[in-house]
Amino acid sequence: MAGGTIGTHLTIPAKAGDVLVKYAQSYPTGGMLTATQVDPGNSGGTIQAVEIDASIVAADCYVRFWFTNSEPIAAAEAVKLLLKGYGGKKVQYTFGSGVTYTSELWIAVCTTSITGDIAPDEDLAVNILLTPA
Numbered sequence: 441m442a443g444g445t446i447g448t449h450l451t452i453p454a455k456a457g458d459v460l461v462k463y464a465q466s467y468p469t470g471g472m473l474t475a476t477q478v479d480p481g482n483s484g485g486t487i488q489a490v491e492i493d494a495s496i497v498a499a500d501c502y503v504r505f506w507f508t509n510s511e512p513i514a515a516a517e518a519v520k521l522l523l524k525g526y527g528g529k530k531v532q533y534t535f536g537s538g539v540t541y542t543s544e545l546w547i548a549v550c551t552t553s554i555t556g557d558i559a560p561d562e563d564l565a566v567n568i569l570l571t572p573a
Contacts, residue, residue, distance in 0.1 A: 458488065461568045475506060475514045475546040483509070484573035485545070486538035491567040492525035501525040503566055504548050507541035514548045525549070525564065538571065545570075 461478050479485065487505075494501055505521035506512040520541070523533055549564060 459570045459572060461570060462565065475504075475512050475548045477511070478545040478547055478568060479570060479572065480544075482570075482572045483544055484540075484542045486540050486571040486573075487521070487535060487545075487568060488538050488571060489532060489534040489569040490523055491530065491532045492523060493530045493565040493567070494525040494527055495530050497525070497527050497564050499527045499551065501527070501564060502550050502552065504550060506546040507543045508546065509543045512546055514550070525566075542573075 459479065490503065492501070492503055501524075503523045503525060504514065504519040505523075506517060507520045508517075521539060525531060547566065547568075549566065
């Protein structure tokens, strides 16, 4: 997906072999938070960039990342990477050398940063550009 574009105005440079993972989360009001495996079948890789589209979400949210070989307990297990999404906005994070992980990659979106298990009330999208190991 060389030179791929994510979103309508944010460009994330990609190279051959990169994978774009689109993650959408939608829970009813007060829904319980669960982690989702991002790239099933791959154990390790490098996160090149992340875009959080919270443009229709009223409040800020947080995307939690875990690098583990089994599903984390989203409300209790320490996160390895935490990115903030801003309500009503789209934000892009890029990592110069990438963020390397050597196990499975799991994410969840929550209304609080480190602890808590309540998912946002509105839909949002997270795009992750990965280079598999």
